[in-house]
Amino acid sequence: MHKIKLIIRGGFDGQTPVTQAPIFRLVEGWSEAELESPAGILPAGLWGQVPAGDPYLLHACLLTVNPLDPQTMIEVRTGAPTHTRAQYTPSADNLRLTLVRPSDEIRVVTSPQGIVKLELLVESIGGVNELGSRLYEWSDAANKARDTGVRVVRFAANGAIPGWLGTLHVIYDSVNAGNITLPPRVIVPLDAVLTVTRKGPGIPTLLAAAGDSFAGGVIGQAIQRSGFIMNNGEQWTWVAD
Template sequence: MNKIKLITRGGFDGQTPVTEKPVFKLVEGWNEAELTAPAGVLPAGLWGQVPAGDPYMLHACILTTQPLDPQTFLEVRTGAPTQIRAQYTPSADNTRLTLVRPSDELRVFTPPQALVKLELLIESIGGVNELGSRLREWSEAVFRARDTGVRVARFTASAALPGWLGTLHVIYDSVNVGTITLPTRSIVPLDAVLTVTRKGPGMPTLHAAAGDLFAGGAIAQAIQRSGIIMNNGEQWTWVAD
């Protein structure tokens, strides 16, 4: 992540391009520079302070000596022909992330202030160990964690199921009726699947945990032959024959 802090005395005017690279120095973990001339339009590449050629996610924050004026804004816009892609007030409590492309410009306006600091947190989407590659690694790790294959559990008496991932086949093989209690629905992922099959003469009945329901408001479902159960985010969805 790149941490850039730009300081101006008098405020950003929203119209003057900053073409000359300011002098940066490392201050408390920030690449900090003071803009000595009028400033209002910044190149997306920020004078080589961000990875060249890669789009990036931007979090911006403006700090002022006086309360932030409601006219203050940061604008992300394309190069010629100019089109506004995003415009918002980057206040101290701002949580917005904005995609910035290498060809974009950052336009900043603040009414006159004695001192204005623009803090930019930048995360490149491309490159090794940057946002794009980390998101890919995270996605693949989640997939591997859930790609547990198909598991089979066999019961000959009443039992309580733990939470599961992927697909779980339950076979109830008993001469006696029995109860299979489902786990709390909130711990079961929405893409998890449970099948329950009756093999012996004893009929199993699925019971929802306290506070949970099957679609239609039932708290229990008897399995005559087989059934499929999934978490739909609000209730247990089930199909049985």
């Protein structure tokens, strides 16, 4: 397992190739280097830090000062002619493993900010017991289970909903009214769906996080019976019965 940490001040622009190898040093078990800005496209070989000539499985996550926004992404693409092979948001909690070939490029995009750390875990798909293949199967199964699974959360008082994937059902069952706060909209995927159902006599009110709102600029929605909510990329979209 190769552990690589790239640090950049100002963020990744997704456009500028990094052709000059940075200086790496071992820091707490990581091969760490600071990139000079601008930077946005990394060679698949990562300047000799990964197995030479071998495809490998890559797990990537971004550590940022500000919350990840919709434009943040990592993209694995072929060399010329360029075609995108994988594209996703490399958040700190993702389980995504991506196959990278020696001829590929890794494109990284973040919003401008003080400092960004890109952590890369690299595992060759060959080697003893084909550890990389087993990791891929585990990650793929876990990812599918989380993306397509349906979860149910029950509230009986004030509370907050964490970021979610797939479908999340919220049931509010209380004799008292209560407030349920939504997570920051930027951490909720556009295909995620939330349903909220009032079961008891108490009426719950959904509250948008600071800086967010429902369509029309409303920051709170009372749930009389049930409703659906989704992230449309700019505001929360709301439908109630």
